Structure formats: C-alpha cells, structure tokens
Amino acid sequence: MPNPRSLVILGAGAWGSALALTATRSQEASRQQVQVWGRRPPYIEEAAASSSLSVFTDLSALADALKAASLGVVAVPTQELRSFLTDVLLPPHLPLLLTSKGLELQTGLLVSEMVASLGLPNPIGFLAGPHLASEVRKGQPTRGTCAAQTLEWAQTMASAFHGPMFQLTPWADLIGVQVAGALKNIFAVASGLLVGAGVGDNGRAAFLTLGFGEMQIFGQALGAQPETFMTQAGLGDFMLTCYSPLSRNFQFGFKLARGEHPDPRAPLAEGFFTAQAIQKRAVSLGLKMPALDKLVHVLAKPAPPLSEIETLITETRS
Amino acid sequence: MPNPRSLVILGAGAWGSALALTATRSQEASRQQVQVWGRRPPYIEEAAASSSLSVFTDLSALADALKAASLGVVAVPTQELRSFLTDVLLPPHLPLLLTSKGLELQTGLLVSEMVASLGLPNPIGFLAGPHLASEVRKGQPTRGTCAAQTLEWAQTMASAFHGPMFQLTPWADLIGVQVAGALKNIFAVASGLLVGAGVGDNGRAAFLTLGFGEMQIFGQALGAQPETFMTQAGLGDFMLTCYSPLSRNFQFGFKLARGEHPDPRAPLAEGFFTAQAIQKRAVSLGLKMPALDKLVHVLAKPAPPLSEIETLITETRS
Numbered sequence: 198m199p200n201p202r203s204l205v206i207l208g209a210g211a212w213g214s215a216l217a218l219t220a221t222r223s224q225e226a227s228r229q230q231v232q233v234w235g236r237r238p239p240y241i242e243e244a245a246a247s248s249s250l251s252v253f254t255d256l257s258a259l260a261d262a263l264k265a266a267s268l269g270v271v272a273v274p275t276q277e278l279r280s281f282l283t284d285v286l287l288p289p290h291l292p293l294l295l296t297s298k299g300l301e302l303q304t305g306l307l308v309s310e311m312v313a314s315l316g317l318p319n320p321i322g323f324l325a326g327p328h329l330a331s332e333v334r335k336g337q338p339t340r341g342t343c344a345a346q347t348l349e350w351a352q353t354m355a356s357a358f359h360g361p362m363f364q365l366t367p368w369a370d371l372i373g374v375q376v377a378g379a380l381k382n383i384f385a386v387a388s389g390l391l392v393g394a395g396v397g398d399n400g401r402a403a404f405l406t407l408g409f410g411e412m413q414i415f416g417q418a419l420g421a422q423p424e425t426f427m428t429q430a431g432l433g434d435f436m437l438t439c440y441s442p443l444s445r446n447f448q449f450g451f452k453l454a455r456g457e458h459p460d461p462r463a464p465l466a467e468g469f470f471t472a473q474a475i476q477k478r479a480v481s482l483g484l485k486m487p488a489l490d491k492l493v494h495v496l497a498k499p500a501p502p503l504s505e506i507e508t509l510i511t512e513t514r515s
Numbered sequence: 516m517p518n519p520r521s522l523v524i525l526g527a528g529a530w531g532s533a534l535a536l537t538a539t540r541s542q543e544a545s546r547q548q549v550q551v552w553g554r555r556p557p558y559i560e561e562a563a564a565s566s567s568l569s570v571f572t573d574l575s576a577l578a579d580a581l582k583a584a585s586l587g588v589v590a591v592p593t594q595e596l597r598s599f600l601t602d603v604l605l606p607p608h609l610p611l612l613l614t615s616k617g618l619e620l621q622t623g624l625l626v627s628e629m630v631a632s633l634g635l636p637n638p639i640g641f642l643a644g645p646h647l648a649s650e651v652r653k654g655q656p657t658r659g660t661c662a663a664q665t666l667e668w669a670q671t672m673a674s675a676f677h678g679p680m681f682q683l684t685p686w687a688d689l690i691g692v693q694v695a696g697a698l699k700n701i702f703a704v705a706s707g708l709l710v711g712a713g714v715g716d717n718g719r720a721a722f723l724t725l726g727f728g729e730m731q732i733f734g735q736a737l738g739a740q741p742e743t744f745m746t747q748a749g750l751g752d753f754m755l756t757c758y759s760p761l762s763r764n765f766q767f768g769f770k771l772a773r774g775e776h777p778d779p780r781a782p783l784a785e786g787f788f789t790a791q792a793i794q795k796r797a798v799s800l801g802l803k804m805p806a807l808d809k810l811v812h813v814l815a816k817p818a819p820p821l822s823e824i825e826t827l828i829t830e831t832r833s
Binding site: 362396399406427428432439 | 644645646647650651655656657658659679680682684714715716717718719720721723724725727728731745746747749750751752754755757758759825828829833
C-alpha cells in the first residue's frame, strides 16, 4: 500500500468505530487518513477531535472514497454482507480486510468463500482475535491475528491497525481463522446451556475441550493449518467467547436451559444456526463430529431438561 | 489387575474422598473393594452406607492393606508427597495411580520424576482433568485423562474409576499430562492478576493464549506429545483453572493486583512458586518462554501497578 494511505472503514457500528479509533492510534497513524462510512451517522464523537479521522453517511461519496482508498475494511454484520458487497461499487484492485466473524447462515459459506462466490477479485484479509469492541474502543491492551492468502498481504493489512495496545500477528491461513471465528459461537451456546442447567464447571470445560477438538478437525478438512487454532484468533477468541456470560450466544443457551423458550432469531444467536450449517457440511465432508451432533440434537428441543443436557458430557463418544 | 480388585486410596482429603466415592460408582464397582486411608478420620459419611467402601486411619493397618492391594491411588498433597512415600512401605509391584497435580516446588520436579528419584520401581499412572473435587463428589458429569507409561496400564488404572458420570480416556503420555497439571497454576495466577487490575477480558484471553503456547513448548522439551495438550488434562483443566475465580492461584493474583500484599505461602499459591521453578528449568533447557519471563518479572513486585501488569499483553514478544 502507498504512504500516505487512505483507509475506508465500511460500517460504523460498535466494531467499525472501534477499528477506526484503533487505526488512529496505530504505528502508521501519522501517515494514514481514516474515513468511516455508515448508513446511520456513526457513533464516534472522537472523530471531531482528530484531523486524520472523518465520518460520512453518503453512499455516492463512498464510491469516490473507495476509488482513492488503499485499504477497505469491512465491518458490516455477516448476514448483511452479501447484499452490501453487491450494492457497493468496489474497485477490483482494492485490498479488503474482512472483520465480520461467523458463517453466512443461508449458504453455510465462510465469509471469504461468499466473497469468492460473488466473483470479487480483490485481495482478501481477515482480522480476528479476542476482541470485545468496547475494550478495543477504550484502547485496553489487546492482541489478535491478521490473516491473508500471503504473509506479505497479512503484514501490510495488519500495519494499518498494529500499535502498542492493539498488536496483530500476521498469519497466512485465511481459512483456519474464519473457521475458528465461526465455530466458537456454537460452543458459546453450549457453554450457556451447561451453565444454565447447572451441569457444573467440570462438565463445561470437558464439553468445550471436545468442541475445540472438533473445530480443528473441521478446519483441517477445509484446508486450515493446525497451528492456526493455537493463535489469538483460535484459542484466544474461543476462551473469550465461551467464558463471556454476556454474549448473545451464551445467553441463548442459558435461557434455553432455564426453560425460557428464547427465540434464536431475535436477538440473533448465530451459534444456534451455525451448528446446523456446520453439521450439514461435516456430513457432506464425511467428518465425524459427535460433540456437535449431540449439541444439535439437544438444541432441537424447545426446553431440554437437565438429563438431556448432561448427555453432552456423558454420551459424546470421543 | 486381578478381579475382585482391592483399591487403597492414600489420602482422605476432599480429593481422595471424591475419588473413593467415584470408585464405588464405577463400571467395576461390583468387583472392587475400596479402602481409604487418611491421617485424620476421613470425610466420607457415605462410607457407612456402602459395603464396598471402608475408611481407616491406622498406619500399621495401611501396610497390610497395601500388601493385599491391586492398585494404590495417591491423593496426598504434592508438597507432602516425598515424605509420605518415604514413610509408607509400598510393595514394589503395586501399581500407583498418582493424582496430585503440580511440581515439587523445592526441587522443580514433576511428581513422576520425584517418584523415580526415590528409586521406587512401581508402575506409575497419573489421573487428571477438569476436576473440581466438590462436583466429582456429587457425581456431576465429568471427563478426564488417565495417563501411564503404556496404554494398557492406563486402561487398567482408568477402569477403577471410569463410569457413566466420570469418564476417563486412557493416554500414554505421562509427562505431558503432568506438565499441563503443573503449569496451569501459573496462568491461573496471571488470570487473577489481569482481572484484579481490570486489564480486560481481551487481554486476559490474549495472555492465556500465549501461556498455553509456552506450556506446549516446555512440555515438548521434556518429551511430552503435542496432542496431550488438547486432552481433558490439557486444555480442559487449563480453561477450568484459569477461568475459575475461586482457586487459590487466581485469588493470589487478584489480591496482588489490588495491592493487598497477599502471602503466596498461606494459603499456598502454587503457581507463584511454580512460575519460578519452570523459568529456572526453561533456562537450563535453553527454551524461550517470554510470557512466563514477563509474568515472573511482574510477580516479583510486592504491589505491581496497572501499567506494569499491562506489559504482560503489550511487551511479551511472541
């Protein structure tokens, strides 16, 4: 990428805003301009105070900004990404750093697979890690993984955000990082289910360990490198997500175990649908994922009793 | 081992008692007698109700029981183990299943290394997993790993406890399981430190991920198999211990970050001393463990400020 650089961040929700502020604190901050586009006026009061950060909502201005950009950073919710990328005119050579975790639920595709299915020729990267947006926004110390098809691209993209308080390791496995970012949500649902049912901390750690192993099996079948699951985007994000009681996925599992009949669509508990999509894909790949199978079975009940939830630990064949 | 079997459990604290009850619920329960020996009258009211479980405190009766035993299960606190094993007359062919996690702090040895240093010729196994004693006692669903020098020994020893609610996977890597059981305590101290200082959940997951990686490096230098760290005794116990706010190790770190000057000796925060012992051994092995080094540096301060604790995330070179 040239210097000075022009970053355009697509999406001004909590995550896009946090990333924009992070870019203004990066090692490259003095040499880059950051523009944030959002459908609604973005949630960044700090923008007024920084000459290198600007925000806008105009869709025609977005096309111009992208034409002049050296990196596009996509912070649009995963389930809205396809229609967004179809609507926006992306210059074909603009490198895109994806930051939306999870699967496209309708198709079961990883985000990079969905981008490929649209025929977009842009170089692709993926940023992930244990990244609660609220902490990143405040500049609390954080580490993460920035993956791309090549290590060179990963390094270039990472440098737009890398700084003392937000450190990124460049990584060359785009698939593994995305698999980890999608499948952790499944096990966060399981974590909530086990806590809600009072199965205990032993059983919870046991099931999460089985789940982590199956995540690796699934990832490797898709071509992921085994070491990717030991990075911040792998183990780090898995632990954060599964042990964070505030996530929608955990909350959905917790309420389901309490017999509260939560709706997985609102608020969206992605892990619930991801579990079904991954199971389907695992079957077509001929993979055995008994912990996932058992979880999908339990999640199919509208109010699974404790005796049923316990079978996650007692009846999963490993 | 012959059937009917005679199990002698050495140590009647919370863990020995939980294991004794587990043995009476195992798949082999109807074919095994369980005797629990403790210095103090053991904490097992249930013993009176079960004809296959008995408890005793007499040291001379212990020698006789061991002579007739088919498996000795050692549930004595790790730091008392050397003097205990020196005092008790162990028949040389009696297989011993060790269950005391952690290092011998005075020597920096793994428990199996300490047993070898005593010249004991007994076959050795090691039982570990995410095992809060209180949950195991109640029969809540649990999984774990039973390691020995050979898979056959591991299977035989596991069968004394394995049952629907307490499932054990036999495993042939004795070293890896012990390394995981010792080093998790170090990172539980770090977890408490980071939570106590308010560094945030992102940073905590990030440091634990670095620590888990260094645990693998250290283990492999000692001859552990990489896959061992993905078992219940590896990842499972690591997650349980690091995310459990009630452990002594977590509490020590938490109070240290709050400026409360806790004493690591009482109650014993093993992770504090384990960190120093592992660092010494890593140096002698020529290993690089930058996260551990940084942690030992921070733990050397009587009241490390937030700015110092943050360097665990920001200044560890990975």
